[in-house]
Amino acid sequence: MARELEAKFTVQGFAAVRAALKGMDARFAGNRFERNVVFDTPSRELQAKGELLRLRQAGHVTLTFKKPSLEPAPAGVKAMDxxxxxxxxxxxxxxILAGLGYVEALWYEKCREVWRTKDAVVCLDLLPFGTFMEIEAEPDAIARTAEALGQSMADASAVTYHDLFQQHRKELGLPPEDSFTFEEKDKKCVEAFLAEGGGIQEK
Structure with missing residues (x-):
């Protein structure tokens, strides 16, 4: 089981981040539109344990299971096996998952642009409720990359996008809602994001 370490940052658009990535000789590795469905038991046992069972469609289809790592990580960094x-x-x-007794707990959509540095993967994520950057690497590399991209680890978040969506709705005074997908009015923003990165390249 692989250990995944990542930190999220809220960003105000992607132009400055892209410019900084190019300045540090990062390699553009493609972008994609994602459809994700998260499965759980009817009583939400996986969510209660901080676990994730996700089916993703993004050019290819992947099934992912994650659980919190027993090895601790620094503040602002999420560690998952x-x-x-x-x-x-x-x-x-x-x-198949429905036949095994799992239910579809939520759906979410995301546009992701991927860049690779010598020791980190940087993802620029457009979601229906905001723009974010995610850095995947060892903790020291996350901190170095964040600083190079104008971000502070004091602002890093180790929570999920679902958690950030709940915070967003709470700040707006809206009731809780699990799923977050793009509406028709978002279509031009999605198309522009994918065009800026050169079109869907990752398969």
Missing amino acids: EIETHVEDFDAMRR
């Missing part, structure tokens, strides 16, 4: 595999058929896998 992860198992992931490619799946041939998105809808068939949904039916």
Whole structure:
């Protein structure tokens, strides 16, 4: 089981981050539109344990299971143990998981642009409720990369996008809602984001 270490940062658009990435000779590794469905037991046992069972469609289909790592991580860095595999058929896998007793707890959509430095993966994420940057690397590399990109580890977040969405709705005085997907009015923003990165390249 692989150990995943990552930190999220809220950013005000992506132009400055892209410019900084190019300045540090980061390599653009493609972008994609994602559809994700999170499965759980009817009583939400996985969520209660901080675990995740996710089916993702993004050019290819992947099934992922994550659970909190027993090895601690610095403040602002999320540490998860992860198992992931490619799946041939998105809808068939949904039916298999349903047949095993899992239910679809929530859906979410995201546009992701990926850059690679010598020791980190930097993801620029457009979500229906905001713009974010995620850095995946060892803790020291996360801190170095964040500083190079104009971010402070004091602002790093170790929570999930679902948690950030709940915070967003609470700040707006809206009731809780689990799923977050793009609406028709967001279509131009999604198209512009993908075009800026050169189109969907990762398969």
